[in-house]
Amino acid sequence: MTALVGLPHPGPSGGSVSSGLGGQHALSGDQRLQTLELLVGGAKCASCLGRIESAVLRLPGMETARLNLTTGKLHVAWRGALAARAVVEAVIGLGYSAAPYDVDKRETDAAREERGLVIAMVVAGLATVGVMFLSEPVWFGGDMDASSIALLRWLAALIAVPASLFSGQSFFASALASIRARRMNMDVPISLAVILALLLSLYATATGGAHAYFDAAVMLLFFLLIGRLLDARLRRRAFAAANALAAMQASSATRLSPGGVTEVVRAADIRPGDILLVSAGERIAVDAEVLSGASEADLRLVTGEVDPVATFPGQILHSGALNLAAPLRIRALAAADHSLMADVARLLEAGEQKKSGYRRLADKVAAIYVPLVHTTAFVGFVGWIVLGASLTQAAFIAVTVLIITCPCALGLAAPLVQVVAAQKLFERDIFLSSGDALERLATVDHVVLDKTGTLTLGEPALSPGDWSNEDLQDAAQLARCSRHPLSRAIVAAARSGPVAQGVREHPGLGMEGLVDGRKARLGRSGFVAPGPDRPGLWFSFEGGEPRVFIFDDIIRPDAAQAVARLKALGLEIELLSGDSVGRVEAGAAAAGIDVWTASATPQSKAARLAELESAGRKVLMVGDGLNDAGALAGAHASMAPGGAVDISRLAADCIYATGNLNAVVDTIVISRKARDRMRENFALASAYNLLAIPLALMGWATPVVAAIAMSLSSVAVTLNALRMPR
Amino acid sequence: MNILLLMLPGALLLAMLALVGFVWALKSGQFEDPAGDAARILQDEERPG
Numbered sequence: 001m002t003a004l005v006g007l008p009h010p011g012p013s014g015g016s017v018s019s020g021l022g023g024q025h026a027l028s029g030d031q032r033l034q035t036l037e038l039l040v041g042g043a044k045c046a047s048c049l050g051r052i053e054s055a056v057l058r059l060p061g062m063e064t065a066r067l068n069l070t071t072g073k074l075h076v077a078w079r080g081a082l083a084a085r086a087v088v089e090a091v092i093g094l095g096y097s098a099a100p101y102d103v104d105k106r107e108t109d110a111a112r113e114e115r116g117l118v119i120a121m122v123v124a125g126l127a128t129v130g131v132m133f134l135s136e137p138v139w140f141g142g143d144m145d146a147s148s149i150a151l152l153r154w155l156a157a158l159i160a161v162p163a164s165l166f167s168g169q170s171f172f173a174s175a176l177a178s179i180r181a182r183r184m185n186m187d188v189p190i191s192l193a194v195i196l197a198l199l200l201s202l203y204a205t206a207t208g209g210a211h212a213y214f215d216a217a218v219m220l221l222f223f224l225l226i227g228r229l230l231d232a233r234l235r236r237r238a239f240a241a242a243n244a245l246a247a248m249q250a251s252s253a254t255r256l257s258p259g260g261v262t263e264v265v266r267a268a269d270i271r272p273g274d275i276l277l278v279s280a281g282e283r284i285a286v287d288a289e290v291l292s293g294a295s296e297a298d299l300r301l302v303t304g305e306v307d308p309v310a311t312f313p314g315q316i317l318h319s320g321a322l323n324l325a326a327p328l329r330i331r332a333l334a335a336a337d338h339s340l341m342a343d344v345a346r347l348l349e350a351g352e353q354k355k356s357g358y359r360r361l362a363d364k365v366a367a368i369y370v371p372l373v374h375t376t377a378f379v380g381f382v383g384w385i386v387l388g389a390s391l392t393q394a395a396f397i398a399v400t401v402l403i404i405t406c407p408c409a410l411g412l413a414a415p416l417v418q419v420v421a422a423q424k425l426f427e428r429d430i431f432l433s434s435g436d437a438l439e440r441l442a443t444v445d446h447v448v449l450d451k452t453g454t455l456t457l458g459e460p461a462l463s464p465g466d467w468s469n470e471d472l473q474d475a476a477q478l479a480r481c482s483r484h485p486l487s488r489a490i491v492a493a494a495r496s497g498p499v500a501q502g503v504r505e506h507p508g509l510g511m512e513g514l515v516d517g518r519k520a521r522l523g524r525s526g527f528v529a530p531g532p533d534r535p536g537l538w539f540s541f542e543g544g545e546p547r548v549f550i551f552d553d554i555i556r557p558d559a560a561q562a563v564a565r566l567k568a569l570g571l572e573i574e575l576l577s578g579d580s581v582g583r584v585e586a587g588a589a590a591a592g593i594d595v596w597t598a599s600a601t602p603q604s605k606a607a608r609l610a611e612l613e614s615a616g617r618k619v620l621m622v623g624d625g626l627n628d629a630g631a632l633a634g635a636h637a638s639m640a641p642g643g644a645v646d647i648s649r650l651a652a653d654c655i656y657a658t659g660n661l662n663a664v665v666d667t668i669v670i671s672r673k674a675r676d677r678m679r680e681n682f683a684l685a686s687a688y689n690l691l692a693i694p695l696a697l698m699g700w701a702t703p704v705v706a707a708i709a710m711s712l713s714s715v716a717v718t719l720n721a722l723r724m725p726r
Numbered sequence: 727m728n729i730l731l732l733m734l735p736g737a738l739l740l741a742m743l744a745l746v747g748f749v750w751a752l753k754s755g756q757f758e759d760p761a762g763d764a765a766r767i768l769q770d771e772e773r774p775g
Binding site: 049050067119123133155159 | 738759
């Protein structure tokens with residue numbers, strides 16, 4: 001969970017998270033056992049474990065505190081009046097980050113699936129060992145009499161038949177589903193091979209036939225289950241990482257009940273029509289209508305605009321907007337999980353549908369492989385009958401072809417590579433949402449970047465203008481009294497210094513106070529000097545000449561380097577932003593991007609992507625805002641930084657927690673390497689089958705040959721998958 | 727060869743025991759936190775008495 005260290009924390013020092021629990025868990029005087037799961041960031045060593053657990057156990061009424069160092073989750077249980085926020089504060093007080101964690105249903109499902117696969121794999125593994133012990137004397141035992149061979153075979157059947165039926169369940173179910181849907185997948189030949197191998201071997205055992213393939217059936221399942229398990233683990237880790245990011249940014253809201261009482265609720269518990277109070281500095285959790293309060297909203301995550309927007313009653317604010325200046329009273333228009341513009345919702349849906357149509361490399365291979373193998377087996381059957389073999393002999397040969405060509409190595413080829421590549425990405429704090437995301441990322445040839453928050457830091461910074469250092473220092477005296485992002489940018493430029501006296505804040509307008517004994521104002525142009533409202537932050541002494549400070553969103557320090565690396569990989573890059581023309585042009589120039597579009601809406605972003613796609617481009621979309629969500633979902637592949645709005649994180653194939661643009665380049669490089677390894681693996685596995693089919697057709701594929709070939713091809717594929725760079 | 731009648735059921739029984747043991751360990755959560763378990767053995771007992 002190293003990824004969680006240093007992530008942007010919601011609100012000032014996690015206050016919004018801890019207060020979010022006050023309303024839910026602080027049932028005073030209640031002696032019921034209360035439990036809470038917390039996600040703890042930064043705990044990696046034995047001493048962290050001891051410090052956190054003992055600090056939490058010292059809280060009154062605490063019964064259990066157990067930190068899982070592997071997942072970073074702290075499970076606590078207590079009785080009494082202790083508020084959950086006290087637990088969060090205790091952990092934060094030790095210097096770690098903490099956030100309440102709700103387990104996602106997908107994650108528990110994935111965990112259950114994984115456990116089932118582990119048991120199936122262990123059963124198949126033990127059965128393989130047992131059946132091998134029993135098969136070996138038959139293969140190499142020399143002059144063994146028929147009754148002994150029959151005994152050993154019956155014992156092998158006793159192990160192999162129940163073990164295969166148990167371990168193979170997931171394959172049989174998937175094969176049936178695939179046949180019903182009339183889409184061939186690898187599970188069809190796998191299931192067929194296992195069942196035919198068992199039936200053929202039972203027949204051979206009963207009639208004293210030449211070969212029994214009990215060992216092949218269980219070994220096949222064992223190898224394939226390793227691949228399945230790796231795939232399931234990858235998916236579960238991806239869910240867990242995505243949930244962890246979401247938990248760290250979990251939002252809460254203050255709800256005003258009809259009786260006039262306020263209560264703190266989780267964003268997920270907000271219902272349409274609820275009246276909410278949003279204090280300055282708080283992010284709006286749901287789409288809402290402003291009822292009262294004059295403030296400014298920061299819409300960077302929503303539209304990509306850098307300049308704050310003034311709020312007015314009746315205005316619709318979308319989730320993700322940050323209230324800057326003064327408390328607002330708003331009415332929720334939608335629940336949190338439905339909270340986004342209807343248009344964006346439609347774009348998202350369209351994108352999801354498109355992606356579900358993507359066919360994995362493995363499925364493409366299966367579509368060629370399955371008919372080829374089944375035809376070969378049929379041709380072998382007919383051929384041997386024509387050549388005068390008995391029906392039993394011919395059937396035996398056909399079934400051997402199916403067994404020996406069973407895509408054991410093919411089943412391992414993709415998941416192994418995906419797991420190794422995902423591990424490389426995890427080490428760089430990049431989380432994949434699925435294995436096929438890796439395949440899609442590898443094929444991109446065009447990168448579309450969002451500007452605000454993706455190419456830039458997403459924080460305003462003072463840009464040079466028509467003001468002296470003296471003006472800056474004077475303005476900073478007022479700015480030091482405010483948490484407004486523009487004030488903070490002024491302070492960052494002016495560094496430390498004196499503070500103005502008698503400062504009064506005028507919400508939504510600016511602030512006034514005494515700077516070196518003279519009355520001065522800092523704020524919107526209309527507030528500082530009479531006249532029409534003009535952009536920028538204005539400063540003036542009473543009766544003096546107003547000065548304007550202009551801000552810009554500064555570009556990430558690694559942006560130009562990352563863009564150059566992307567170009568070197570042969571990718572075309574363009575900038576697609578909702579911000580104004582001047583800012584987008586400047587950003588594009590600074591990063592070295594030639595093609596750019598400004599003032600883009602969510603629809604025009606999605607439309608531009610569709611246009612590129614119809615021109616045959618495979619587009620990677622990188623963005624963090626609500627206005628990017630539709631484009632992210634619709635793109636061939638997509639990435640979002642860890643600080644993105646929830647909906648964009650969910651829509652993206654890949655999340656990079658650092659926000660560092662070089663992560664995008666690394667992801668493409670690694671996914672391309674992974675695609676090469678996968679292709680090599682499919683080639684290796686197919687080459688083995690090309691050798692094995694003639695052997696089986698000639699009737700030379702004895703169980704020993706099948707066992708050796710199967711193990712060797714699987715080992716070759718595994719070793720090749722591990723050959724990832726660095 | 728009669729010894730097989732004793733050996734083979736014995737071997738099967740042992741394998742079944744191993745399987746049951748593993749499933750029990752898995753279900754009782756012994757593979758949930760390998761990193762934490764490794765760290766915990768280094769910790770001093772909080773309250774020796």
